[in-house]
Amino acid sequence: MDYSHLLATNYKSIIAQYLEEDVPSFDYGGYVVGDEDKVATLYCKAEGVLAGVPFFDEVFKQLDCRVEWTHKEGSHLSPQGKLAVAQVYGKARKILLGERTALNILCRCSGIALRARQVHDLQTSKGFKGVIAATRKTTPGFRLVEKYGVLVGGLDTHRMDLSSMVMLKDNHVWSSGSITTAVKNARAVCGFSLKIEVECQSEEEADEAIAAGADIVMLDNFTGEGLKVAAKNIKQRWAEKGVNHFMIESSGGITYETCAQYFCDGKKKKDHPFYIDSFLSPSLSIDIDILSMSTITQGVPHVDFSLKINKD
Helix, strand or coil, X not given: CCHHHHCCCHHHHHHHHHHHHHCCCCCHHHHHHCCCEEEEEEEECCCEECCCHHHHHHHHHCCCCEEEECCCCCCEECCCCCEEEEEEEEEHHHHHHHHHHHHHHHHHHHHXXXXXXXXXHHHHHHCCCCEEECCXXXXXXXXXXXXXXXXXXXXXCCCCCCCCCEEXXXXXXXXXXXXXXXXXXXXXXXXXXXXXXXXXXXXXXXXHHHHHCCCEEEEECCCHHHHHHHHHHHHHHHHCCCCCCCEEEEECCCCCCCHHHHCCCCCCCCCCCCCCCCCCCCCCCCCCCEEECHHHCCCCCCCCEEEEECCC
16 A cells, blocks of 8 residues: 555655754754765664655655665565665765654654554454554654554554544543533534544443444443443443444553453454444444554654665
C-alpha cells in the first residue's frame, strides 16, 4: 500500500518547521564542508519496518537533494550489521543540514511501524478479526509522522484529533452531569457525520450510553476475561431489543505482551440475528470490535539508522 497518497500539502510545511528548529540561524558545520557534490548512504542497523519515506524525501527535497531507495516502504528490515537502504545525492552542506532531521523522523516512524507490525502479526496468528488501533497519545508536533507509522505497520490510526470523532471520557461525563446529557449535547453540535464514543466503567454505564445513542462504547480498564464477559452481556442484552447500531471498544493498559488476552475468537457468526457481512459491522467480532493501545506509539524503541557520506 502506498500511504504517501494520503498526505496533503501540510506535511511540507511541517518539515520546513522541523528544519527551522534544527538550524535557526547559522549552519557552522555546513560552512566547513561547502558545496561540493556528494553521495551519502542510508544504513539500517537494527530490525525495523521501513516507514517515513515521504517525510525523509521531503527533508532533502527542500534542500535541493534527491533520494534513491533500494528498499520499499513497509519492508521488514533485519540487517546483519548494517544494511544500505537508500542513497542521498546533493551538496555536502545540504546533505548534512538535513541529516539529523531526516534520521529522527525515519528512526521514530520505523520503530512505531515495527511495533504495529508485531501486533498485527500476533492478531493474525490468533485469528482476531476486530480492529486494533493506536490512540491520540502522540508526541506534540510529531503526530502525523507517528500515525503514518501506525498505518505502514498495518494497524488502525483511531481518531487523528479532537475534531475527528467525539469521544466523551469520564471528565466530560462528570462535567456534564450524566452520560445521557453529554451524548445529547454532543449530538446537537456534531451532527450526523461524526461518531460519538463514550468511555464506560461498567455495564450499566454502557447501557446508558447505548440508550442515549452512542455509536461506540469504550469499556475502560477491564481485565481480558472481564471484558469478554461484559461485552458479551451487553451485545446479547441489546440484541434481544433489536438494537445493534453500536460497537464495543476496549482500552486501558493493553500492551503487546497482554493484548492477546483481550482477543475473542473473531468468528463471524451468520446465525447471529444481527449478522452483517461488512467491515466494521457491530457483529464483525460479535463481542469485541476494537482494541485501542497507546503502547503502539508510546515507549517504542527507535530503529537505528545512520547516514554516511561516501568516501571518494
